[in-house]
Amino acid sequence: MSNSQITIKDIAKALNVSVSTVSRALNDSPDLSGATKQQVQEYARQHHYKPNLLALSMKKRESKTIGVIVPQIIHHFFSSVLEGMMDVAEKEGFNVLLFRSRDSFEKEQHSVQQLISSQVCGVLTSIAKETTHYEHFQELVDNNIPVVFFDRICVDIPSNRVVIDDYAGALAATEYLIKTGCHRIAFFCSPLNLEISKNRRGGYLDALSKHGIPVDKDLIKICDNYDEAIPVATEMLQSENRPDAFFAVNDETALGILHATKHLHFKIPEEVSICGFTDGFAAIASDPQLTTVGQSGQDVGRSAMELLVEKIRHKGDQPLIKNKIIKTKLIVRETTR
Amino acid sequence: MSNSQITIKDIAKALNVSVSTVSRALNDSPDLSGATKQQVQEYARQHHYKPNLLALSMKKRESKTIGVIVPQIIHHFFSSVLEGMMDVAEKEGFNVLLFRSRDSFEKEQHSVQQLISSQVCGVLTSIAKETTHYEHFQELVDNNIPVVFFDRICVDIPSNRVVIDDYAGALAATEYLIKTGCHRIAFFCSPLNLEISKNRRGGYLDALSKHGIPVDKDLIKICDNYDEAIPVATEMLQSENRPDAFFAVNDETALGILHATKHLHFKIPEEVSICGFTDGFAAIASDPQLTTVGQSGQDVGRSAMELLVEKIRHKGDQPLIKNKIIKTKLIVRETTR
DNA sequence: TTTGTCAGTGAAAACGTTTGCGCTGTACCT
DNA sequence: AGGTACAGCGCAAACGTTTTCACTGACAAA
Numbered sequence: 001m002s003n004s005q006i007t008i009k010d011i012a013k014a015l016n017v018s019v020s021t022v023s024r025a026l027n028d029s030p031d032l033s034g035a036t037k038q039q040v041q042e043y044a045r046q047h048h049y050k051p052n053l054l055a056l057s058m059k060k061r062e063s064k065t066i067g068v069i070v071p072q073i074i075h076h077f078f079s080s081v082l083e084g085m086m087d088v089a090e091k092e093g094f095n096v097l098l099f100r101s102r103d104s105f106e107k108e109q110h111s112v113q114q115l116i117s118s119q120v121c122g123v124l125t126s127i128a129k130e131t132t133h134y135e136h137f138q139e140l141v142d143n144n145i146p147v148v149f150f151d152r153i154c155v156d157i158p159s160n161r162v163v164i165d166d167y168a169g170a171l172a173a174t175e176y177l178i179k180t181g182c183h184r185i186a187f188f189c190s191p192l193n194l195e196i197s198k199n200r201r202g203g204y205l206d207a208l209s210k211h212g213i214p215v216d217k218d219l220i221k222i223c224d225n226y227d228e229a230i231p232v233a234t235e236m237l238q239s240e241n242r243p244d245a246f247f248a249v250n251d252e253t254a255l256g257i258l259h260a261t262k263h264l265h266f267k268i269p270e271e272v273s274i275c276g277f278t279d280g281f282a283a284i285a286s287d288p289q290l291t292t293v294g295q296s297g298q299d300v301g302r303s304a305m306e307l308l309v310e311k312i313r314h315k316g317d318q319p320l321i322k323n324k325i326i327k328t329k330l331i332v333r334e335t336t337r
Numbered sequence: 338m339s340n341s342q343i344t345i346k347d348i349a350k351a352l353n354v355s356v357s358t359v360s361r362a363l364n365d366s367p368d369l370s371g372a373t374k375q376q377v378q379e380y381a382r383q384h385h386y387k388p389n390l391l392a393l394s395m396k397k398r399e400s401k402t403i404g405v406i407v408p409q410i411i412h413h414f415f416s417s418v419l420e421g422m423m424d425v426a427e428k429e430g431f432n433v434l435l436f437r438s439r440d441s442f443e444k445e446q447h448s449v450q451q452l453i454s455s456q457v458c459g460v461l462t463s464i465a466k467e468t469t470h471y472e473h474f475q476e477l478v479d480n481n482i483p484v485v486f487f488d489r490i491c492v493d494i495p496s497n498r499v500v501i502d503d504y505a506g507a508l509a510a511t512e513y514l515i516k517t518g519c520h521r522i523a524f525f526c527s528p529l530n531l532e533i534s535k536n537r538r539g540g541y542l543d544a545l546s547k548h549g550i551p552v553d554k555d556l557i558k559i560c561d562n563y564d565e566a567i568p569v570a571t572e573m574l575q576s577e578n579r580p581d582a583f584f585a586v587n588d589e590t591a592l593g594i595l596h597a598t599k600h601l602h603f604k605i606p607e608e609v610s611i612c613g614f615t616d617g618f619a620a621i622a623s624d625p626q627l628t629t630v631g632q633s634g635q636d637v638g639r640s641a642m643e644l645l646v647e648k649i650r651h652k653g654d655q656p657l658i659k660n661k662i663i664k665t666k667l668i669v670r671e672t673t674r
Numbered sequence: 675t676t677t678g679t680c681a682g683t684g685a686a687a688a689c690g691t692t693t694g695c696g697c698t699g700t701a702c703c704t
Numbered sequence: 705a706g707g708t709a710c711a712g713c714g715c716a717a718a719c720g721t722t723t724t725c726a727c728t729g730a731c732a733a734a
Contacts, residue, residue, distance in 0.1 A: 005453070005480055007690055018714045023692060033712060048476060053454040054391050054400065055690035058719045063391065065434075073423065074634075076618075079416040086410065086437045090444075095451060097402075098435040100423045107427075114432060116342070117390040139385060143342055226621075255622045262624070280618075281413075284563075285592045287599070287624030297411075344720055355684045360722060370682060392720035395689045677734075684727075689720105696715080703708075 006047050015043055026051075057119060066308065067115035069099040069108060069125040071152075076251070076280030077297045078126070081150065084301025085124060092309050094121075103129040112136040116143055122308045126152040132193055146311040150304040152194050160311060162304040162324045166196050169293040169328030170203025173247055173275045176330055178211045180337040182245035182273050185213075186236060188257070189249040190224040200249055200277070224249050229256025237264050237272070245273040245336075251280050251292055258286060258335065274335040288334030295328050343384050352380060363388075394456060403645065404452035406436040406445060406462040408489075413588070413617030414634045415463070418487065421638025422461060429646050431458075440466040449473040453480055459645045463489040469530055483648040487641040489531050497648060499641040499661045503533050506630040506665030507540025510584055510612045513667055515548045517674040519582035519610050522550075523573060525594070526586040527561040537586055537614070561586050566593025574601050574609070581609060582673075588613040588620050588629055595623060595672065611672040625671030632665050 008026070012019045017036065024032050025040035026049075043049075057063040066089060070078045082098075089096050097118060099111035108128045115123055116139065123140055126149065137157045140147050150162040177185050187204045190197045201220070208215055223232045229248070236243055237260065246261075248254040254276030258268070266272045268288055276283060279294035303324045310322075345363070349356045354373065361369050362377035363386075380386075394400040403426060407415045419435075426433050434455060436448035445465045452460055453476065460477055463486065474494045477484050487499040514522050524541045527534045538557070545552055560569050566585070573580055574597065583598075585591040591613030595605070603609045605625055613620060613629035620627040640661045 005456075009690070020693075020715075021713060031712065048479075050450060050454045052395075052456060052690050053451075054395050054456050058389075058391050058395060059691045061719070068435075073420040074413070074416045076411070079411045082435075083410040083437070086435070090437075095455065096435045098405075098419075098423070098433045100420070100427075113387060114390075117387045118432065119342075119389060119391050142385075226618075252618065258622075281563075281589065282619040282622035285595075285619035285623040346720075357684060357723080368682065389720050396721045398689070
């Protein structure tokens with residue numbers, strides 16, 4: 001809010017013309033005399049006139065604003081996604097209203113309400129870990145607001161999606177571990193209500209079965225962060241039938257495992273191989289450097305925003321559902337043979 | 338934008354009352370009969386009525402929205418700051434409009450314009466590396482929009498500021514290096530138009546002089562990222578009068594130095610000590626783990642948002658300038674003796 | 675009965691824009 | 705001269721709210 005912002009009315013009064021004339025002058029309308037136009041534009045420039053976006057949005061019934069909900073911001077993947085989104089938002093002339101769910105269902109729900117209230121013309125989101133039902137997202141659809149889910153998608157809502165090729169990434173990573181001689185491969189993943197968990201586990205399991213390795217349920221843990229990974233990995237490594245490789249759902253977890261492994265003085269990668277998922281900065285900074293499945297958050301963000309903008313532009317057209325799959329790339333470094 | 342959102346008018350028509358009545362009912366006004374109120378509220382609930390924030394903001398002339406401009410999003414410090422800001426924005430009921438300058442003056446300027454146009458009721462920002470003049474920020478002040486600068490502040494504009502205690506942090510780190518026996522301490526920093534650079538350099542220089550160590554200009558480099566740090570550090574380490582310690586303006590740079598040092602097979606910390614600034618996740622993931630000056634981005638973000646909210650609430654009061662200094666903490670790990 | 679009070683509601687203006695329509699006056703055509 | 709055409713501009717409605725003011729009717733006090 002501002003007390004002193006100059007409006008179209010002020011200009012009209014000062015120049016002794018009507019508001020419509022000012023409006024037309026500023027929009028460079030063809031049915032205005034050059035002189036009047038110039039005069040108005042000049043005055044506006046000098047007085048730093050800026051259109052009131054709220055009024056404009058009201059009038060035009062579209063806000064040129066896109067809502068984004070992420071579970072967390074300090075997080076290599078999500079901040080990369082945001083960065084990518086900003087790239088195209090900027091290019092396409094949209095502003096971004098940011099919300100954060102902290103993986104809480106309630107906050108996610110509230111954010112959606114705010115976004116609808118704010119008249120955003122589209123929403124990009126990755127669902128909270130807690131979320132298991134989706135009425136709030138359905139409301140977006142009911143209100144005719146395009147939604148694109150990214151990464152953690154929602155299969156119940158008809159909408160566009162951008163996902164990492166989790167299955168292929170996990171498959172490739174697991175196969176690589178197998179090919180380099182590992183056969184007791186532990187898998188650390190997030191809760192299974194998330195699609196990404198299901199898909200990565202699918203890749204892991206299929207890689208095992210493809211190579212005739214039986215699944216050992218004791219090797220699969222729900223564990224997806226650095227701190228928890230340390231004790232869990234430590235315990236596994238101390239068991240008599242210890243794993244000879246770990247595949248983790250993200251880099252933090254993998255680095256927790258790495259920490260535990262080094263601490264127990266296992267040789268990496270000779271005795272224990274480790275592979276992460278994401279390829280954040282820490283994967284390079286660690287020693288040994290982490291082998292990981294690279295996923296470009298920026299590509300995800302860019303694609304999601306592009307899809308959304310396209311959907312906004314062609315509203316009312318065919319409501320076809322377009323999905324985009326972002327390829328991963330196995331980045332072999334020093335924690336695997 | 339949405340075609341189908343239900344408005345107060347729709348409710349009025351459906352219930353055969355006036356819009357004023359509906360408005361009052363929804364705001365729980367005391368001078369309405371209980372029956373009418375209940376009826377309206379019930380109808381609104383059933384039809385998922387949501388107030389149009391744009392209209393509301395227009396009317397009330399305040400948008401309950403805060404603008405944030407950061408140079409970059411994929412960046413441990415800035416994403417931490419954002420996270421902290423969201424904490425208090427959420428608590429205080431403000432929405433956040435996010436912009437990113439990519440350290441470009443032009444983009445920063447454009448973002449400010451958009452924020453003014455968007456009628457935000459306050460702005461939080463950390464200036465772009467390129468920025469050397471500040472008319473655009475002055476415009477915010479002229480429009481009576483409170484601004485709080487954080488981290489990379491702007492001294493020319495009368496406004497609140499939240500800064501890391503860069504000077505003290507750098508002083509403490511340098512002194513620690515000196516006390517542990519280093520006397521040729523290199524310093525890698527960002528361009529000097531940024532206050533943080535000046536202050537950190539100030540701390541570095543004062544620590545040296547305090548301990549009677551002469552300043553060697555060859556030991557001071559403008560270099561603030563991983564990739565550039567590697568060749569620069571390599572060259573320094575190969576010189577005959579090599580440094581025995583490095584102090585870098587951020588962790589990425591420090592880790593670049595670490596990489597170069599390990600590559601040349603210097604013993605860390607016996608032959609070369611390294612200290613960073615930030616304490617991101619990579620500082621723990623690296624091996625040896627990085628000694629660094631911990632700065633809590635979240636605290637910075639929280640404080641900045643708190644200051645801003647306070648300023649918004651007490652608009653028109655004394656325009657006193659409050660600064661907040663966030664303490665740093667030297668976190669000694671394995672890259673120093 | 676007359677007056678006053680007050681609970682309950684509606685009408686209308688306002689926030690800053692855009693835009694369809696209509697009004698004026700000049701210039702051109704016949 | 706009479707008519708047409710159109711350039712140039714203003715009026716007013718509309719977007720969804722809130723809020724001031726005024727109105728109605730019921731009921732109590734006189």
